[in-house]
Amino acid sequence: MGLVAADLRVLGNLLTTADGRRVATSTFVGLALFALMSWWVADALVDRPDLLAMLHRETRGGSLQALIGYGLMACPLVATWYGLSLAQRQLFEAPELLLWRLAPQAAVRAPLQALLRASLVSSTWAFALTGPFVGAFLRQSPAPLLAWCMLPLAIVCCTMPLLATLLAVQVALVRWFAGRALRLVLTVVMTLASLGFFAWFLLALFTPSQARVHDIAAAARDAGGLPWTVDTAAAMLSAVATGRFDWRATAGAVGWLAAALGIFLFAARQHPRAWERQLEAAAGFGARFGRRWPAGAAGAVRKKEFAQLLQQPGALLGFVLFPLLVFGLAQRRLLIGGILANPRLPDCVATLGAMLALWFVAVMLVLYAHMGRMAVWDGPQWSLYMASPTPPGRLVRGKLAAIATLMLWPLLVVAVAGGHLLGADRSTLATFLAVAIGGTCAALGVLAALGTWPRLMRPDEGGHVLQGARNFVAAILLVFAFDLVTAPGWLGWIWLDHFARERRLEEHVVRPYAPLLAGAALAWGSLVGVLGAAIGTRHYRRLLTPR
């Protein structure tokens, strides 16, 4: 049994256990969702012959190649995302690496196995994202069987070269520059890659068909519109689909693959040294931070959350980038342009509304990460909590205190942005702060209740939390619950808007209501917060009881 056979055996064995089947199911659900969305996007285009005709004209008959190229663009994006995020771990932190290194085989065998694993996973995801889209147009074409057979090859030719190159670069970087600085850089890149991938995905999903066709045509028109690998693979596939065989393009696509593998194998010879350097450089940041820890459990848990945050360069960077994002939104009046331009509302009301909307978006961006802090990220230490005599309420309190402090950041950033860029006056700022504090309390309640929900968050015996569909469901529930608890605000706004349509609102009329609004928001927020904390404590008790 070789390494590849062993990995296949692992996949087979995985399906024989309940946990493994759960992982497999959630992965499958994730893939199916991606495939469904890909198909949905293609279907919306297939249903618009007018747009397709326009594309045909604009690309001078090359519409099939343009469409295939557009579909295949998902491959390098998946490769970038995977190559910079998870593959890095597989390359240096897989537990089996030790065995691979000890075995009497070539030094490149271990990294090659990591590349194979990464290629299999990323090609599968790329297939889910690309296959249905390209398939829809192959069917419409209609393409001969050979084209269908070559679709996987095209996907691999678009995914693997970039993945192999990225891994090769990482091996080289770690080999020569291992250390804290590199770790910081790689983590930052990793965070950006993940964020970028999901941003691209959402953008691509919600682009209207018309704009999409323009994008496709534009990419097909200018020479550098698509990466080379995608361009050659699209040429190869579209030729086959129309009954020709383009030897040049096929040789090109396979050539890219071979070249990247060559680069990888060259760099992989440095992998043993790189791995060694990585082990040495594993020390953390700022170990001196916080010598004097509080003695109480809640205080210690709070402090622990901050200390952990300091160890995560990605999270820290997020905190720094975050104000830039909010300031960018405020400056360009993105998302809030409609509110500010509403002529029926007095200035102070419009500004308050815009600031609250900004705050809402800002909180949405960080909420998911904070949910992890409640229970999931403590997976490896779970047995410690289970064994400790500390009442669950204290743990929840400590965690909520830490998150509350971190959630002051969006509040502050939006307040500053509002004061500077939107020209909010002092009383508007005060009202905003009060309402947003109420909202923060409500958000904390949601986090406490959902982030500890045993069904979604229970770490398994080994301390691992299952990834995949459960994550996805958790994220959706979180967004939904946060929308629900902030619904009074939204409803109030809609009512105000209606009211303003019938009668002109004057500033001196609405001003006196500001304290009332602030009080109501604070009361509502406290109610939701207290309720959520109570539910969270109950959940925590259930999480901590042995199964």
Next chain:
Amino acid sequence: MNDRAPMLETTGLGRAFGKKWALRGLSLRVPEGELYGFLGQNGAGKTTTLRLLAGLLRPSEGTLRIAGLEHGTDGAALRQLLGFVPDTPPLYDYLTGRQYVALVASLWHVDRRQRDERCERLFATLDLSEVADELCRGYSHGMRKKVHLAAVLTTAPRVLLLDEPTTGLDPISTRRLKDLLLAEAAAGTTILLSTHVLEVAEQICHRVGILARGSLCAEGPVAELRQQHGARSLEDVFLSTAGGGD
């Protein structure tokens, strides 16, 4: 014993992590078929030494030759001779014990008949036959260790490196392990192990080396060391050299 050609030889071997030396100036000569034990306090450099010998770390200074081969130049040939049992074994969670042994055996080019024969014998000796077809993820700490040990022994290494092999093993398994190691050594395998259990060292090691803060502070057969230090037990020797230095 020193008249035999050394199977393993280091001169001035040292390894630094950043500015800190984990091991410095280690010169060892271990002849074929010897059972050599490293003793030392936590952080003394035992694991570092074994990792250097296994080729997982590169020396910062000094040289290291095993069976006349060097890690840098004869990598695969040298690894073929070596077996390393780290304190946390690199098992595949989703392979069964038997499948794991098969994987390791194939990586070390052991043919199927020999593999099956050795595997059966080792699993029986180490009391693993009953769990051989369960997934490794369900194994206890000691079982994981024994499975990896069985896998490594299936490859019939000529030099066997063991990092704290007895931690986590029950008394019966410990006894079987000791017998197994003695038999292996008698058959010509050179064995280096690190341990905190002085009895193990006393009972099976031909020679022991005591490491303190990265260098060897005493070396020799247990009886000789006792005599030299005028001590009644290895424990006294250990306390006066490794711990009692200050």
